[in-house]
Amino acid sequence: MPVALSKDGPDRLVIEWSDGHRSVYTWRHLRDNCPCAGCREERQKPPDPFRILKPNELVPLAPLRMPPVGRYAYKIVWSDGHDSGIYTLEHLRSLCQCPQCSVRAAYEPET
Amino acid sequence: MQPPGSPPQKIALPNIHNVIAVASGKGGVGKSTVAANLALALARTITPQPSSGKEGIGRVGLLDADIYGPSVPIMMGVRDVVDQRTTPFPLERYGLKLMSMGFLVPPVQAVIWRGPMVHRALVQFLTDINWGPLDYLVIDLPPGTGDAQLTLTQTAPLSGAIIVTTPQDVALIDARKGLEMFRQVRVPVLGIVENMSYFQGEDGTRVHLFGHGGGQKLAAEAGVPFLGEIPIDPRVSECGDQGEPIVHRYPESGVAKAYQALAAMVIEQLRRTDQGPELPEVQL
Ligand SMILES: Nc1ncnc2c1ncn2[C@@H]1O[C@H](COP(=O)(O)OP(=O)(O)O)[C@@H](O)[C@H]1O
Ligand SMILES: [Mg+2]
Ligand SMILES: [Zn+2]
Ligand SMILES: [Zn+2]
Numbered sequence: 001m002p003v004a005l006s007k008d009g010p011d012r013l014v015i016e017w018s019d020g021h022r023s024v025y026t027w028r029h030l031r032d033n034c035p036c037a038g039c040r041e042e043r044q045k046p047p048d049p050f051r052i053l054k055p056n057e058l059v060p061l062a063p064l065r066m067p068p069v070g071r072y073a074y075k076i077v078w079s080d081g082h083d084s085g086i087y088t089l090e091h092l093r094s095l096c097q098c099p100q101c102s103v104r105a106a107y108e109p110e111t
Numbered sequence: 112m113q114p115p116g117s118p119p120q121k122i123a124l125p126n127i128h129n130v131i132a133v134a135s136g137k138g139g140v141g142k143s144t145v146a147a148n149l150a151l152a153l154a155r156t157i158t159p160q161p162s163s164g165k166e167g168i169g170r171v172g173l174l175d176a177d178i179y180g181p182s183v184p185i186m187m188g189v190r191d192v193v194d195q196r197t198t199p200f201p202l203e204r205y206g207l208k209l210m211s212m213g214f215l216v217p218p219v220q221a222v223i224w225r226g227p228m229v230h231r232a233l234v235q236f237l238t239d240i241n242w243g244p245l246d247y248l249v250i251d252l253p254p255g256t257g258d259a260q261l262t263l264t265q266t267a268p269l270s271g272a273i274i275v276t277t278p279q280d281v282a283l284i285d286a287r288k289g290l291e292m293f294r295q296v297r298v299p300v301l302g303i304v305e306n307m308s309y310f311q312g313e314d315g316t317r318v319h320l321f322g323h324g325g326g327q328k329l330a331a332e333a334g335v336p337f338l339g340e341i342p343i344d345p346r347v348s349e350c351g352d353q354g355e356p357i358v359h360r361y362p363e364s365g366v367a368k369a370y371q372a373l374a375a376m377v378i379e380q381l382r383r384t385d386q387g388p389e390l391p392e393v394q395l
Pocket of ligand 3: 037038039
């Protein structure tokens with residue numbers, strides 16, 4: 001269970017967990033791993049080298065709000081209006097970018 | 112689903128106190144039947160005197176999210192596609208508020224819908240429809256544990272899920288997958304209900320045709336509550352086909368009583384999961 005969530009500067013989110021773990025994330029990383037159906041589908045497409053960036057991809061992306069969803073997840077409302085991703089606690093924990101978790105992730109890449 | 116940049120979709124449902132998903136590992140176990148009759152039993156629990164004519168004051172909704180095989184229209188006696196200009200959604204039947212993709216398009220057209228469209232339709236059903244204040248919204252999920260189901264469980268702010276199974280071994284295996292899915296997304300499983308558990312004779316004796324205790328064992332194994340057994344009764348499917356669920360048509364039947372007991376269990380489990388810790392707020 002998360003005990004506290006807070007912003008760490010403009011680019012990062014920090015979550016303190018009840019087991020003592022301290023997770024850090026860049027907002028970019030969270031957005032890149034948005035679990036909503038649309039983003040998941042987008043990620044499955046092969047990258048298009050000639051893709052033109054949409055205007056909203058050029059302005060820096062910021063989180064506006066991060067309300068809890070039930071007792072199992074958070075939702076992130078982004079400055080570009082996107083808000084359909086529901087980040088479960090488990091998913092948030094697995095996305096952790098702290099040095100310890102990053103090393104582990106490097107050795108067991110996600111399938 | 113929405114492309115980045117389009118208007119945000121809000122799925123906060125401050126007017127709906129409890130959102131209950133009814134799920135099953137596979138089709139044919141009676142999931143839709145359970146969803147409809149449970150909704151009616153919940154409504155009767157809130158308003159115990161349904162025969163007064165003013166039955167249910169519309170505090171319970173039933174949302175058919177089985178976009179691929181909607182069965183709420185037939186079970187509730189809505190024979191034709193509904194003209195939205197003359198009949199606003201949600202429809203009302205037997206004191207329930209109802210919404211189904213089957214009210215909008217004939218069933219054959221619905222099957223080609225893809226995941227993101229299913230998601231968008233559900234978001235609209237939840238947010239664009241004026242449900243009014245509800246004590247319970249029961250959602251009939253599509254059968255199975257694939258991506259569509261996962262997306263739906265991540266779209267609606269679920270208070271909890273009920274898994275419907277039958278005593279046959281195969282159904283139990285699928286129910287396990289359902290449990291796993293809700294665990295993944297951390298939606299509390301309110302419990303397992305076993306449908307078509309036994310025949311009840313005139314004298315009240317129970318005959319278990321397909322073995323006994325499977326659902327109960329599965330619940331124990333998964334550490335979730337066992338919510339009860341619903342007997343087999345040919346009147347269940349008769350009522351379903353005729354568009355008036357058994358809890359409404361034969362409220363004194365053994366099946367209807369089993370549903371009232373199920374409703375009581377569900378309310379109790381909702382009360383318990385409600386006491387879990389709230390997630391901390393985030394200041395950005
Ligand atoms: N307890 C029961 N006794 C007898 N028939 C039942 C019972 N529960 C469901 N049925 C019947 O079984 C069939 C499948 O039920 P349905 O609710 O459509 O299943 P699902 O939604 O899981 O696919 C229907 O004809 C229904 O009337
Ligand atoms: Mg069904
Ligand atoms: Zn997304
Ligand atoms: Zn970590």
